[in-house]
Amino acid sequence: MDIKTIMVVGAGQMGSGIAQVAAQTGYQVILHDIKDEFVNKGFNTINKNLTRNVSKGRITEQEKEDILSRIKLTVNLEDAKEADFVIEAASENMEIKSKIFKTLDKVTSKEVILASNTSSLPITEIAAVTDRPEQVIGMHFMNPVPVMKLVEVIRGLATTDEVYQVVEELAKQMGKTPVEVNDFPGFVSNRILLPMINEAIYAVYEGVATPEAIDQVMKLGMNHPMGPLELADFIGLDTCLSIMEILHEGLGDSKYRPCPLLRKYVKAGWLGRKTGRGFYVYE
Numbered sequence: 284m285d286i287k288t289i290m291v292v293g294a295g296q297m298g299s300g301i302a303q304v305a306a307q308t309g310y311q312v313i314l315h316d317i318k319d320e321f322v323n324k325g326f327n328t329i330n331k332n333l334t335r336n337v338s339k340g341r342i343t344e345q346e347k348e349d350i351l352s353r354i355k356l357t358v359n360l361e362d363a364k365e366a367d368f369v370i371e372a373a374s375e376n377m378e379i380k381s382k383i384f385k386t387l388d389k390v391t392s393k394e395v396i397l398a399s400n401t402s403s404l405p406i407t408e409i410a411a412v413t414d415r416p417e418q419v420i421g422m423h424f425m426n427p428v429p430v431m432k433l434v435e436v437i438r439g440l441a442t443t444d445e446v447y448q449v450v451e452e453l454a455k456q457m458g459k460t461p462v463e464v465n466d467f468p469g470f471v472s473n474r475i476l477l478p479m480i481n482e483a484i485y486a487v488y489e490g491v492a493t494p495e496a497i498d499q500v501m502k503l504g505m506n507h508p509m510g511p512l513e514l515a516d517f518i519g520l521d522t523c524l525s526i527m528e529i530l531h532e533g534l535g536d537s538k539y540r541p542c543p544l545l546r547k548y549v550k551a552g553w554l555g556r557k558t559g560r561g562f563y564v565y566e
């Protein structure tokens with residue numbers, strides 16, 4: 284399968300990171316979001332990351348310009364008709380994703396693979412809204428995308444081996460290490476990571492220790508690059524809550540119940556780094 288142009292739907296933290304890595308790999312990229320302001324913000328983030336790479340001597344100014352010139356911005360989802368491969372990285376909401384996949388199914392040519400970067404929604408359910416469920420697959424990148432090596436590749440019930448292989452090869456081309464997992468709530472990464480983060484929030488809630496102390500224990504004692512509460516702020520507390528809810532509902536076990544303190548922070552609008560306050564305050 285000859286992939287030249289990749290469309291990335293959603294220009295937020297994840298989408299802009301995926302677009303950057305795809306353009307760095309040499310693909311033409313169409314970066315989509317619903318508003319000009321969102322696509323411009325995504326493009327500026329990519330520009331900033333590449334400028335840092337130039338200043339560190341990793342790429343030349345010319346290479347930076349070449350990478351940026353491969354990225355086309357759009358607010359029109361129908362531009363997916365020009366794509367050979369689509370990666371969706373929109374909001375973690377089944378209604379929004381269903382709508383996007385219905386449109387993508389209509390406008391892209393029939394051999395195009397439609398991948399979702401969802402962090403925990405069922406691939407099989409997303410695939411079911413299309414007429415090509417065998418060509419729908421999960422391609423779950425980690426944040427920050429340019430830095431993290433892993434891509435979880437999630438097969439839906441109908442995903443074919445051929446489609447899996449194309450995605451595995453694409454992930455490798457992008458300098459990532461693909462790991463195959465099946466379609467269960469939270470896949471592997473978030474099924475294991477989020478209960479740890481939720482437990483850390485319970486530890487704050489029950490007064491076991493301060494957020495700083497909890498993070499220090501995990502950083503210095505377990506060699507984690509970030510403590511669980513710092514990481515929760517980095518991921519976004521709204522995203523953490525929605526993943527815990529998906530685990531709780533999908534696996535039906537009370538051990539996945541979201542901590543009431545997490546709910547409270549989300550209700551307060553303390554969503555972590557992106558709103559300037561979560562378990563920590565950001566300037």
Ligand code: CAA
Nearest residue numbers: 332339402424425426427429430431472473508509514518
């Ligand atoms: N975009 C691009 N590059 C970034 C970046 C970003 N947002 N943030 C950091 N970097 C780069 C820096 O430029 C730096 O590169 P160089 O050393 O080559 O200059 C490198 O990463 C290290 O950054 P720093 O020195 O600033 O800081 P650090 O050493 O603390 O590393 C980190 C930052 C890589 C984010 C590290 O703290 C880390 O690995 N944290 C854990 C991240 C993690 O667990 N991610 C998974 C989240 S869960 C998820 O994504 C799944 C989900 O569905 C919720």
